[in-house]
Amino acid sequence: MSIINVTDLTFAYDGSYDNIFEAVSFQIDTDWKLGFTGRNGRGKTTFLNLLLGKFEYRGRISSKTAFEYFPFEVKNMDSNTIDVIEEICPDYVHWEVMRELSLLEVSDDVLYRPFNTLSNGEQTKVLLAAMFLKEDSFLLIDEPTNHLDMNARKMVSDYLRSKRGFILVSHDRAFLDNCVDHILSINKTNIEVQKGNFSTWLQNKEMQDGFELAENEKLKKDISRLTMAARRTSDWSDKVEKTKLGTTNSGSDIDRGYVGHKAAKMMKRSKSLENRQQTAIEEKSKLLRNIENSEKLKLSQLELHTDRLAELSAIAVYYGEKRAAGEVSFCIDKGDRIALSGRNGSGKSSIIKLICGENLTYTGTLRRASQLKISYVSQDTSHLNGSLSGYALENNLDESLFKAILRKLDFSRIQFEKDMSDYSGGQKKKVLIARSLCEKAHLHIWDEPLNFIDVISRMQIEELLLEYSPTILFVEHDLAFRKNIATKIVEL
Template sequence: MSLINVTNLTFAYDGSYDNIFENVSFQIDTDWKLGFTGRNGRGKTTFLNLLLSKYEYSGKISAKVNFEYFPFEVKNREINTIDVIEEICPDYVHWEVMRELSLLEVSDDVLYRPFSTLSNGEQTKVLLAALFLKENSFLLIDEPTNHLDMNARQIVSGYLKSKHGFILVSHDRAFLDNCVDHILSINKTNIEIQRGNFSSWWANKELQDNFELAENEKLKKDIQRLASAAKRTSDWSDRAEARKIGFDPTKTEKSAGRRPYEAAKAKKMMSRSKSIQERQQSAIEEKSRLLKNIENTEKLKISQLDYHSDRLAELDDVSIFYGEKTACRGVSFNIEKGDRIALSGRNGSGKSSLIKLICGEDISYTGTFRRASQLKISYVSQDTSHLNGNLTGYARENDIDESLFKAILRKLDFSRVQFEKDMSDFSGGQKKKVLIARSLCEKVHLHIWDEPLNFIDVLSRMQIEELLLEYTPTILFVEHDIEFRRNIATKVVEL
């Protein structure tokens, strides 16, 4: 066991006026299994790169371990997998490699195949196994679940549960709950560490948020009371001062004798007024310190067009082919208005092919497929590589309301600064939010989303869940986040 010490860490990218981290200090035990969470764009990957000494920063990071980053960059993907493992860990022991692959349910024949021929899931498992073979290393695991189906996520989560000494960036709640014992969270104003899994951290956060909201309501009432009292006191003081100034020395002695009394009273009133105003200002300052880490998760909205028929699409014994290869076979289901259908299956089982068929692409198939005439569909793809240029141009190209589009992005935690940036510079999660915001702006009868939550932070996932549960749109989706599917799907089609 040793400690990773972060002391007064401050960092901003070149040309930026805003610090991503400012005087941040904390300690990490190298035996911990840390889940790393925070909204998109807060700096999770940046922090991992700072640990790897990729950027210059002020402050100090000290550690007695070597940091290793996942995903490891394989420069020559055509070499055999065993050679990739040797590149990562030159002094590996063969039986240890076999043990790790067995734990990850990967057959040993992958070792003698070119790395490029492995599936995304197999590549993820091999790289994790190789990195954990390295001695005196602390792994920085950046979103390993994005290319894993539900079965593979359960296997990798169980594998990580048996390990220690890592930071895991993931937005899959069930995945985190199973394999971490501490949570490192980037909040709006600080970084904090709590013992426990994601669910316990979230429960504690909700308690803290509710406490701060209650304190804020009490404080607002107190400020209103102080303001009213200060106004009354100010009025008394003004009236007393007016009487003092308006004193007429030609009046009787008895009247004249009241002047010192009026002056003293006015002075006392002025003093009380000033004291109350100071208390009011102090209360306002106290209020400004509250609500510092409460996240803004405003409700999203969706408005689908009504279709004149209840049935939007029908598939009966559909099989899809690419030349000699069969993508899927014997698929039957209907899409009815109000359905929220989850397509489920291992990677390569044909989910994306079915989506393409329903969206109208020219695909070879057998069986019966009917789609309602003039059906309008909004499609969110897995791929975000095509996003470039600014948001204004993107809204214009897609013929959507720019104001609504940007309002949705604001609710998904985009800062106004992002509106001026090129989309190619966005984080992976921010790019997916662009696709979802565009889809929510489109006037359609059916939404089809293919792995929409890849890279998207937990709070935004919860916002999207709330949206789909409140407005109950007709949607067909592929998503490997178990919690999301469990909460949203009214039907599950297993491939």
């Protein structure tokens, strides 16, 4: 066990006027299994890079442990898997490799296959196994779940639960709940550490936010009441003070000493009220600093002349001689929220592309309603570059609405000026989601829309889909999202 101390950490990228971190201090134990959470663009990967010593910063990070970053960059993807493992951990022991792969249910024949022939899930498992062979290292695991199917996520999560000593960046709630014992969260104004899993942290945050909102309302009323009382007392003091210059109604002289004492007493009361008001204002300023903006999103689908939008009967999709998906039958009716499920490689994306109208080779029967309009969100974000304004114009989007949706998804205004190629993975996915929410369609089809997207935004999207009940077909390996949203599950 050792302690990682972070003291007064301040960091900004060269050329930026805004600090990513400012005077941040906390400490963590290297035996902890930490889930690292925070909204997209807050600096999770940046902080991992600071631990790795990649950037200069102000403040202090002290630790006696060595840090290792996942995913490891494999320089030669054509190498056999055993050679990749040796590159990561030169002094590995073969039986230990076999033990780790067995825990992850990876067959030992992958060791003698080229690494690039392994599936995404197999590559993730092999790299994790190899990195945990390195003794006395603290692993910085950056979003290992992207592109893993649900079975692979459960297996990797169980594997991590058996380990100790890592920081895990993930936005999958069920994945985090299963394998972490502490949460490291990047909030709007600080970084904090809490014991427990993600659900515990979220419950505590909601309770704290609720308390602060109630306290804020109470202080607003107190400030208003104290302001009015201080103003009235000050006015009374002025009036009493002015009577020192006159006479009473009966013509007798005024006791100016008594009047002056009364005026001073009232002025003192007015000052006391003003001090109480200032204290209330200072207390109010300490509240709401970390409450996340998660305004409700909106969506309106077009009405179609029929309740049945599409029907697939015994569909099989082919790429040359290879069958990518086979014997798939289901219907898409108005109001359905259908989760397309299956292991990686089972043909989910092929089925989606076929419904969207791509010219694929297939057998079976596909019927689509006439004049059906589909809004499609792809897995791929590599094509995003240039300005948001140019993207809105190119896709015939209402630019104001498009940017308003991105603001609700926690885009700062400064992001609007950047080239999209510089966005984080989560921010790029939000661009595709925002575009889809702007489009008028009868059917929304989303292929792994939540990869890289932060938890708060995931919950916003959940609320949207539950409130407006659009017709949607989606592929998503986030178990909590699928459980909350899907009205039907089609298993491939």
